[in-house]
Amino acid sequence: MTDAAHRLHAVAHAQDGTALAYQHQGAGPRPLLLLAGQANNHHWWDGPREDFDSTHRTITMDHRGTGGSGKPQQGYSTQEFAEDAIAVLDHLGVGRADVYGTSMGGRVAQWIAARHPDRVRRLVLGCTSPGGAYAVERDVSVRRSLAQADPAAVRGALIDLMYSPGWIAGHPGPYATLGDPDMPAHSRRGHLLASNGHDAWEVLPDITAPTLILHGEQDRLTPPDNVPLLAARIPDARTQVFPGARHAYFEECRSEAAELVREFLG
Template structure:
């Protein structure tokens, strides 16, 4: 099994699939590489996909140390690309993965060919936070009720009723409590607002129109802040737009990633 080594010595599990130019896929907070299981094949006719387990998740190390942050996850992702021998890649991050992707593109511009930021935010200081009713639902002491609330934030009721699960977007159940807390803190402290204008990679911002988990209003904020970014909204989609609306979202992303570069 392939493991990269982070700067602090943490082992980072990753996988590669498909063929073609590399595409790094970054999952959401407190989730492992299985986040992409249902849609990854849609990219593998064109690309070699790279998926990873963040520190604290999956098969990666789970240190109980102050090493969890979105810039830190970005450095971990660079360690994975280095270990895989990948000099540059397209980067597609969703939810917290989109926050990590912002740092990758800002801090390592020569290593990002094209950037896709999905259902994500520039951070709380300048972003739009989820409403208090969402926070109350997610912290309901009734665990079954909190689980139902999370499913409803991810998927439309009609889609969820047709799919029994397990859903790979609801968190890695194997995570220890310390890692879950550190992931939450890392995502909550994200603030890339000042770095976003430094992004030079062609960028696509994509978001569901009905996303209350990470409010859709964050999408135009990002698109306006990243130079020359494009904005695409997926009508009727909630937070897991990339899975439920894969028939819409995957072709949009593929079209963007395979677009010919303009000639000088």
């Protein structure tokens, strides 16, 4: 069941009543929750999720503010997004799942695993950071490139941050990782504040699930110096850095990353 046409769509509701659109597909015996990056909907995982269809039933969701989910004025924090994810698992009747979060989705996954250890069998964190005072932040030049007034310039900068030039040359797009174009301004601002305000440093040692941390070596959006920080705080975490890859390593190094994740999940 690898065709997106076979993807089943449903709606759960958050604790505050916000509608949460989610999608599931695959014939595998175990549930795998896939969490997308900042200001992105479930299409972030189009393509890579198919690599898990034979081993898992993959579950994606539209974060509040994106896709088919509600777009409230409030509730934008990585902690709240984590509770939204739990609401989706509850609606599906999933007691325990493997969880794989990338970028802001990795920040959300940290809260899920720390606050709800009984709900996470195994945890994969990709291209993410612990946030807070100890995190290694992106360079000011990266922030400036994403704050330009020209949308086309911002899009070009984001593509460059996501993928290496060599990969772009062979994959001209379209790309599913550049943000949900239909997000209202208040939701986009809420996602930015949520990601920037993330700080799970104190709770990372509470994570009990076996953890795999993945990152691109040339990631300038979330520097790979965050990998050893996460690994030092999460008990018995394993790490893998992909040479030459940037933020979207899960696409650029798709086959290698998927094989590692499948092996880790067992």
